[in-house]
Amino acid sequence: MHYSRITPYLFIMPMIIGLIVFRFGPILASFLISFTEWRGTVPPEFVGLGNYEELLNSSIFWEVLINTFEFALMFVPLTMILGLALALLVNQKLRGIAFFRGMYYLPAITSMVAVALVWNWIFTARFGILNHVLRTYFGVSSPPNWLADSDTALLVLVIVSVWKSAGLPMLIYLAGLKGIPSHLYEAARIDGANGWQQFRYITLPMLTPITFFVLIITIFDAFGTFEVTFAMTGGGPLYSSSTLPFYIYQNAFNFFRYGFSSALAYVLMLIVVIITLINFRYRDRWVQRDVY
Amino acid sequence: MFTKPLTFQSRSTMRTRRKLSGLYGHEAQHKVRRAMNYALLTIVALLMAFPFIWMVITTLKSSGNIFSLPPMLIPDKLFQPDMFSSYATLFEEHNFARYTLNSFWVALMAAIGQLIASSLAGFAFARLEFRGKNLLFGLLLATALIPVEVTIIPEYLLAIRVFDPIMKALGGAWIDTFNPLIVPSFFVGTTGTFLLREFFRTLPRELEEAAVIDGATVFQIYSRIYVPLSLPAMTTLFLLAFINNWNALLRAVIYIKSPENRTLPIGLTTFQNEYTAQWDLLLAGSVVTILPLIVIYIFAQRYIVEGIATTGLKS
Numbered sequence: 001m002h003y004s005r006i007t008p009y010l011f012i013m014p015m016i017i018g019l020i021v022f023r024f025g026p027i028l029a030s031f032l033i034s035f036t037e038w039r040g041t042v043p044p045e046f047v048g049l050g051n052y053e054e055l056l057n058s059s060i061f062w063e064v065l066i067n068t069f070e071f072a073l074m075f076v077p078l079t080m081i082l083g084l085a086l087a088l089l090v091n092q093k094l095r096g097i098a099f100f101r102g103m104y105y106l107p108a109i110t111s112m113v114a115v116a117l118v119w120n121w122i123f124t125a126r127f128g129i130l131n132h133v134l135r136t137y138f139g140v141s142s143p144p145n146w147l148a149d150s151d152t153a154l155l156v157l158v159i160v161s162v163w164k165s166a167g168l169p170m171l172i173y174l175a176g177l178k179g180i181p182s183h184l185y186e187a188a189r190i191d192g193a194n195g196w197q198q199f200r201y202i203t204l205p206m207l208t209p210i211t212f213f214v215l216i217i218t219i220f221d222a223f224g225t226f227e228v229t230f231a232m233t234g235g236g237p238l239y240s241s242s243t244l245p246f247y248i249y250q251n252a253f254n255f256f257r258y259g260f261s262s263a264l265a266y267v268l269m270l271i272v273v274i275i276t277l278i279n280f281r282y283r284d285r286w287v288q289r290d291v292y
Numbered sequence: 293m294f295t296k297p298l299t300f301q302s303r304s305t306m307r308t309r310r311k312l313s314g315l316y317g318h319e320a321q322h323k324v325r326r327a328m329n330y331a332l333l334t335i336v337a338l339l340m341a342f343p344f345i346w347m348v349i350t351t352l353k354s355s356g357n358i359f360s361l362p363p364m365l366i367p368d369k370l371f372q373p374d375m376f377s378s379y380a381t382l383f384e385e386h387n388f389a390r391y392t393l394n395s396f397w398v399a400l401m402a403a404i405g406q407l408i409a410s411s412l413a414g415f416a417f418a419r420l421e422f423r424g425k426n427l428l429f430g431l432l433l434a435t436a437l438i439p440v441e442v443t444i445i446p447e448y449l450l451a452i453r454v455f456d457p458i459m460k461a462l463g464g465a466w467i468d469t470f471n472p473l474i475v476p477s478f479f480v481g482t483t484g485t486f487l488l489r490e491f492f493r494t495l496p497r498e499l500e501e502a503a504v505i506d507g508a509t510v511f512q513i514y515s516r517i518y519v520p521l522s523l524p525a526m527t528t529l530f531l532l533a534f535i536n537n538w539n540a541l542l543r544a545v546i547y548i549k550s551p552e553n554r555t556l557p558i559g560l561t562t563f564q565n566e567y568t569a570q571w572d573l574l575l576a577g578s579v580v581t582i583l584p585l586i587v588i589y590i591f592a593q594r595y596i597v598e599g600i601a602t603t604g605l606k607s
Contacts, residue, residue, distance in 0.1 A: 001510060003420070003509075007510050008416045008420040011412045011416035011510075012413045014412065014478060015409060015428075015432065015479065015480060017479055018478075018480030019480060022476055022479060023438065024435070025446065025450075026442070026443035026445075026446035026450075027435070030442050030445055030446050033446065089332065089333060090333075094329060094330070097333075102589070104336070104337065106340065106341065109535050109585055109586075110539070110586075111557050111560075111581050112557075113557040113564075114581040114582050115578070117574050117575060118343045118578055121350065122343065127363075129363050132361060171600050223439065224439050224440065227542075230541065231541075244441075258445055262445055264441075266442065268442070269439055269442050272437070272439060276437070
């Protein structure tokens with residue numbers, strides 16, 4: 001194929017424009033904006049590290065930050081475990097398995113706003129079906145108020161998010177499981193390994209590269225959680241279920257504090273980047289190389 | 293002479309019998325295990341699907357029975373003439389027809405935008421050589437990991453200060469239109485570019501040769517050879533982009549102001565704020581929002597599921 005030197009650039013022109021206008025430009029811009037006080041229509045004013053100082057001294061910021069980590073610490077392992085469990089379940093040669101796989105993936109393709117509504121209804125304190133079941137069949141005399149209680153609201157967001165997000169890890173794990181050569185299991189069976197041992201000493205180690213990838217994207221998901229908070233609690237009661245992405249949105253688009261919310265966004269980005277780097281730094285400690 | 297073969301025979305029959313009974317036992321065991329597998333699969337499926345089931349059940353109850361305790365499990369309007377009355381209310385009194393249409397338009401246009409932008413870029417990354425190729429591709433992947441919260445504030449400021457005035461000068465607008473929901477899809481698409489690049493790279497280069505001899509341009513090779521041959525991958529990408537944009541919330545919340553421009557997710561959110569606790573109506577809204585995707589999903593599960601698994605694994 002012969003082509004002039006500029007031809008390839010014509011093909012990627014839309015993407016280059018897009019990267020500049022929707023990614024690099026904004027990334028740089030929000031860095032600069034984070035050093036300004038910029039409220040609504042009042043022109044921005046340079047304040048140096050003022051916004052960062054303000055957030056470090058704000059008790060709400062620390063509460064939100066702790067919530068963000070609490071959310072991630074629950075969401076990441078639960079999503080990964082559920083994803084793997086579902087993958088193991090559908091990794092069988094049975095008639096109709098595609099139907100089950102489809103059912104398990106269904107939450108992942110649906111609108112968060114739409115499913116948040118029904119979860120709200122399920123978790124409703126007095127008339128919700130969950131508390132009815134807890135009262136009637138599990139003898140819980142005063143079940144939690146869930147979304148109305150600052151101790152449980154964040155937990156509800158975790159539960160709904162795990163339910164909705166486990167589909168993707170399932171599919172990725174499933175592809176990984178299918179890639180494990182069956183002769184390994186045959187050899188293990190000949191050596192008398194039982195099901196658990198096969199899982200522990202073949203499946204898990206062979207899956208570590210997949211697990212690493214799932215870990216990275218699940219962490220990214222955890223620190224980007226916005227829709228579930230927006231749709232279910234609005235960060236409440238008070239700030240008890242607010243996490244950084246939602247707090248950034250609130251500051252920018254409800255309080256119109258562009259400078260302050262950009263500073264928050266940079267803190268969030270820093271956290272995600274640092275965690276990702278740590279993960280890559282310690283990858284070799286537990287991820288099997290060249291397993292295939 | 294007789295005894296030996298007899299004993300031999302009897303021993304062998306015994307062995308066969310034992311083997312057979314073992315086999316039968318094995319098969320019975322196998323059947324039990326399979327039944328247990330199905331039972332487990334079904335229980336998990338019911339748990340995963342319960343919110344959807346409960347959603348539909350609630351929409352089929354008359355408002356007086358929604359708050360009954362114990363909760364009514366078989367809805368009272370089931371198979372009654374007014375079974376779908378909450379859905380009718382939604383469309384007749386609450387503009388959901390408009391929201392559905394808006395969502396459809398936005399998702400369709402954004403998905404088309406993704407196809408165009410991603411296939412052009414994917415083709416260049418897969419088949420053309422140019423300076424800065426690897427760097428650009430790396431940047432495309434790396435910046436996808438930047439949280440949207442970082443970029444959305446400047447994007448919004450750019451929209452109100454630059455795009456909107458320009459569009460107004462041209463007789464249109466940017467804020468409170470579908471443009472900010474659609475146009476970005478014509479420019480960036482990490483998943484799409486990645487997916488199509490991977491697919492284009494699997495196509496044999498010999499395909500180009502005949503076209504090159506016939507004097508086809510690069511663009512013709514792209515549009516007449518690569519695009520038609522990648523229909524399965526394009527379908528996957530189209531469906532994924534359609535689903536994502538159908539569900540997209542953030543930009544709709546930020547940019548859409550007037551009721552007639554609402555997409556389903558944002559229409560449902562405002563509806564929720566206005567009609568708190570009218571669960572039959574609210575959840576009918578949820579069903580309307582989800583159902584089109586479920587229909588697409590049923591018919592195209594293969595493309596969606598496999599597409600996700602392959603992109604997920606390769607990245």
